[in-house]
Amino acid sequence: MIEYGTTPQQLGMVAVTQRKHASMNERAMMRTPITIEDYFNSRMIAEPFRLLDICLETDGGCAVVVTSAERAREMKHRPVYIMGAAIGSGPHPTPYGMSTFGWLRGSHTELYGKHISPQLYGMAGVTPKDIDLAELYDEMSIAVLVQLEDFGFCQKGEGGPFVEEGRIEIGRELPVNTHGGFLSEGYLHGLNHVAEAVSQLRGDAGERQAKDAEIALCTSLGMQAGSALILRR
Numbered sequence: 001m002i003e004y005g006t007t008p009q010q011l012g013m014v015a016v017t018q019r020k021h022a023s024m025n026e027r028a029m030m031r032t033p034i035t036i037e038d039y040f041n042s043r044m045i046a047e048p049f050r051l052l053d054i055c056l057e058t059d060g061g062c063a064v065v066v067t068s069a070e071r072a073r074e075m076k077h078r079p080v081y082i083m084g085a086a087i088g089s090g091p092h093p094t095p096y097g098m099s100t101f102g103w104l105r106g107s108h109t110e111l112y113g114k115h116i117s118p119q120l121y122g123m124a125g126v127t128p129k130d131i132d133l134a135e136l137y138d139e140m141s142i143a144v145l146v147q148l149e150d151f152g153f154c155q156k157g158e159g160g161p162f163v164e165e166g167r168i169e170i171g172r173e174l175p176v177n178t179h180g181g182f183l184s185e186g187y188l189h190g191l192n193h194v195a196e197a198v199s200q201l202r203g204d205a206g207e208r209q210a211k212d213a214e215i216a217l218c219t220s221l222g223m224q225a226g227s228a229l230i231l232r233r
Contacts (some may be wrong), residue, residue, distance in 0.1 A: 001048065003109055004157030006145065008048055010164045012039035014141040015052040015183055017169055022180025024208035029056055030184040052222045053141040055182035062191040064198065080201045080231050083215070084124030086116040087227035109157075111143065112226030113150030113219065121152075124230040128152035128213060133200055133210045134174055134217040135193035137226070138181040144168075147219055148176075151228075190220030194229065201233040 001007070016036055020029035020181065042051040072079035089112050111170035121127060128151060136147045143160030153174055154162045162168070179185045179196040186192065197216040199205045219228045 004160070006042070006142075006157075006160040007164075009036065010139045010145065010160030011048065011053055012050075013163045013166075014038050014138070014144045014168075015039050016145075017163065017166075018138070018177045018181045019184045021170060021175075021178050022184035024206070025179045025185055028180045028185040029058065030180070042152075049140060049142075052183070055139045055187040056184070058182075058186035058188060060186050060188050062104065062188045062195050064191065064194055076232070080198045080233060082229060083126065083232050084120050084122075084230040085228070086120040086123065087225055088112060088116040088119070089225040090146045109146065111146050111150055112221055113147050113228065116226065117151050120228050120230060126230065129176065130215055131217050131230070132166045132213045132215050133178060133197070134176050135178070135181070135197050135219070136176055137190055137193065137221050138177055138183055139187070139221075141183065144176060145183075145220070148174075151217065151219070170208055170210055175210055175213075178208050178210055190199060190218070193218045193220070194231075197229075197231050201231060203233075 004037065009220060016034055016039060019034045023031050023033050025031070039050065039052050044050055045054060069079070069081060112176045136144050138144050145163060146184060148154055148159040148162055167173040170178055178200055179192065197218050200213045201216055202208050203209060214233045216231045217228060218231065
């Protein structure tokens, strides 16, 4: 907010958009649509973050099956292929290892994605323009804005306007967290993002299906590092 003028309205639109997606997801914990007014009426937890900026603490289960491409072609369901994978963090070691968070690198405005995205896109042989949808780790609303920037979908500081303009909605430029994400579906520490991407790429996401989805980005982060996958239909 200090460096780029990000507004509470822009944070709120992450929550509003993801709840809209969750309303089409029978697995989501929170399916009732919310408005930006509902967002501002939710209580402040730690300024500038309100209740609706923060992920749901969730009991649940999720699994994916990984096998060879040859075997996958013989399975019952349409396979989804791993094009690229990367894990890493920023350049400065900490007592806990390599930190993923900006406050240990001197800036709140970047995360691990800035450092691993060149390797990730290089391995996959694609660019951000080739990504059809993104399932971005959203333990907090701000993480979505920062990852949109660090993974190359917009310039640094432009994540807020990108969301506010509706560009992350299903049917728009880059559908993000099409299941509702951690803010509305539930917080299964990143694996539900992978399951959702697989469903979208198979074309069996039902009402929330993103049109012509061929390539998806999935991300995850933690105290020591962050990781990402690029998957294709």
